[in-house]
Amino acid sequence: MTATTQPLLTVKGLSKYFPVRGGVLSRAANWVRAVDDVSFELHKGETLALVGESGCGKTTVARSVLRLIEPTAGDVRFDNRDVMRLSRSELRMLRRRMQIVFQDPYSSLNPRFTVGDIVGEALHVHGLAHGPALRERVGTVLERVGLARADQERYPHEFSGGQRQRIGIARALALEPQFIVCDEAVSALDVSIQAQVLNLLRDIQQQDGLSYLFISHDLNVVRYIADRVAVMYLGKIVEIAPTRELFNAPKHPYTKALLEANPVPDPDVPPAPHALGGDVPSPMEPPAGCHFHPRCPQALPECRQRYPDVTKLNSAHQVRCHLYGGEKD
Amino acid sequence: MSTPAALLHTQPVIVETPIGQFWHMLRKDRLAVAGLVVLIALVVIAVVGKALTEWVPAFNPATVRLVDKLRPPMAPVSSIIQAEEHPIGGVYIFGTDELGRDVLSRMLQGSSVSLLIGFVAVGISTVIGILFGGIAGYYGNLRLGPMSVDTIIMRFTDVMLCFPTFFLILTVVALLPPSIYNIMIVIGATSWMGTTRFVRADFMSLRDQDFVIAAKALGLPEWRIIFRHMMPNAMSPVLVSATISVADAILTESALSFLGFGVRPPFATWGNILADGKAYIFDAPWLFFIPGLAILLIVLAFNLLGEGMREALNPRLRSR
Numbered sequence: 001m002t003a004t005t006q007p008l009l010t011v012k013g014l015s016k017y018f019p020v021r022g023g024v025l026s027r028a029a030n031w032v033r034a035v036d037d038v039s040f041e042l043h044k045g046e047t048l049a050l051v052g053e054s055g056c057g058k059t060t061v062a063r064s065v066l067r068l069i070e071p072t073a074g075d076v077r078f079d080n081r082d083v084m085r086l087s088r089s090e091l092r093m094l095r096r097r098m099q100i101v102f103q104d105p106y107s108s109l110n111p112r113f114t115v116g117d118i119v120g121e122a123l124h125v126h127g128l129a130h131g132p133a134l135r136e137r138v139g140t141v142l143e144r145v146g147l148a149r150a151d152q153e154r155y156p157h158e159f160s161g162g163q164r165q166r167i168g169i170a171r172a173l174a175l176e177p178q179f180i181v182c183d184e185a186v187s188a189l190d191v192s193i194q195a196q197v198l199n200l201l202r203d204i205q206q207q208d209g210l211s212y213l214f215i216s217h218d219l220n221v222v223r224y225i226a227d228r229v230a231v232m233y234l235g236k237i238v239e240i241a242p243t244r245e246l247f248n249a250p251k252h253p254y255t256k257a258l259l260e261a262n263p264v265p266d267p268d269v270p271p272a273p274h275a276l277g278g279d280v281p282s283p284m285e286p287p288a289g290c291h292f293h294p295r296c297p298q299a300l301p302e303c304r305q306r307y308p309d310v311t312k313l314n315s316a317h318q319v320r321c322h323l324y325g326g327e328k329d
Numbered sequence: 330m331s332t333p334a335a336l337l338h339t340q341p342v343i344v345e346t347p348i349g350q351f352w353h354m355l356r357k358d359r360l361a362v363a364g365l366v367v368l369i370a371l372v373v374i375a376v377v378g379k380a381l382t383e384w385v386p387a388f389n390p391a392t393v394r395l396v397d398k399l400r401p402p403m404a405p406v407s408s409i410i411q412a413e414e415h416p417i418g419g420v421y422i423f424g425t426d427e428l429g430r431d432v433l434s435r436m437l438q439g440s441s442v443s444l445l446i447g448f449v450a451v452g453i454s455t456v457i458g459i460l461f462g463g464i465a466g467y468y469g470n471l472r473l474g475p476m477s478v479d480t481i482i483m484r485f486t487d488v489m490l491c492f493p494t495f496f497l498i499l500t501v502v503a504l505l506p507p508s509i510y511n512i513m514i515v516i517g518a519t520s521w522m523g524t525t526r527f528v529r530a531d532f533m534s535l536r537d538q539d540f541v542i543a544a545k546a547l548g549l550p551e552w553r554i555i556f557r558h559m560m561p562n563a564m565s566p567v568l569v570s571a572t573i574s575v576a577d578a579i580l581t582e583s584a585l586s587f588l589g590f591g592v593r594p595p596f597a598t599w600g601n602i603l604a605d606g607k608a609y610i611f612d613a614p615w616l617f618f619i620p621g622l623a624i625l626l627i628v629l630a631f632n633l634l635g636e637g638m639r640e641a642l643n644p645r646l647r648s649r
Binding site: 063066068091092093094095096098099100102103104107108109110111112121122125126168171175 | 538547553561562
């Protein structure tokens, strides 16, 4: 991917705290730090994968970036516009250029709409096409994702999971966006269908020069589709690197553990010898210092004291770990 | 022509739209179909009856024939009665009351009142319920001062639920002039709480559904998300409860008329025919039984249809 000077999407210091209400007056008794000080950039035509365990804040990052939930703090710039400071109507216009594909192909489609309505509604509402022209455009989009033009008349429940996911992709593509968040977009599908949908996403990216923020917990999928990978643990990005570099030379102990835990599809290969012990701590009361230190095999005394700063190992590889704390940025 | 039941066994039904699917499920429930048929018949009777009692002298419910008072059903008209005051066919099909008025004509006049009150009152309560429930469910997290919108609306709903509704209606009706419109409004304004709770619960779960978030992400305006995406998906319990509430509203109106708080007496309703008849329960039992059975029939029909719809709209049963 050509590292153009201007990134399409810049996220700086993004945080989202959810209040935990309790007591008679339902005051915020505590806060869940779902996302804490997350920063990254995404260039045109690039795929950035966001990986991590369940509950580490991947989805919250994605939805905050699209402002589907209001982040607590942080800066999101899309194509040089400050997403956080847009008015309602400006935001609606910008939504045409950034879309989302969901994990669950069942709950993400309105059961009472025909496929034509699902895919074409936004075109109609934004005044981009009406009547026969609308049907024509919806038909074209459906063909792009491998469905038939005539499927417009049918209802979602008449399709299989993989086909429904294609409908979801068609809905996102209809507005011809520049950026799509794929929120576990293939996790609910069979492996063979996964491959089809991944190839579809990649073909579309090559044709349109789309950028993806690809959220997944499946490292094999990530390895296949991503240009760069960001690893999240308890609301923070602990390592971000080009895919090949991350898989070949992981730096953060958590990334290493994650890669080791990834099952190899070969029964003769024994399971990873020292898979990670313990549980993910509660994001309501994260451990002091580095959140990972209670489970970290290489923890230093310093790790208990202070959360590590970002260390730039090279122009594209950053890690937040005291083991690499040599040169601060 | 083959009956629906025969069709069901001879060919697989291709179910395409959600409405088709609903109809397919409902048709399997014979009691619900019976309820639906009875209701359609009653609506036709009410409309035709309204026209007949207004314009056809033979069906004038206000014609007093003191000679022919308290005649049993199927009694022939006396020869003294003038020809233009004869009931249809010269026979009092449902008998006459203590003033010699034709009970059939009075029942016909009353049927439109009962149905109208039932539908309009439930219409009012459903609109209020959807509005409150929708606001509480969608904008519930907004805070007005120390309380959230949700808290304000739902505590008010709880307060309304604490009143014994019938006595509240009696009080209000005693203060207002007894017109059919006031009764509709009062019944509607005191029976929206169940709908509010249903709609709120549905909206709260729909708000976090992916397809609603997708609609937001597409940049659709908020009213469109609420009315086109969420509302239709929250409608099935509302429809079921509305159907059953119509029966309640008709019963309430009958009870009010029976107690003399309802529609003004010269105008017949099923409730006041029943009330007038109670004095003659041993001498002229038809004055009591005919409106009583009619109320039973309509309430039963609405309840059966409501139950059938509940089953047909149940997504767990639907997948089969």
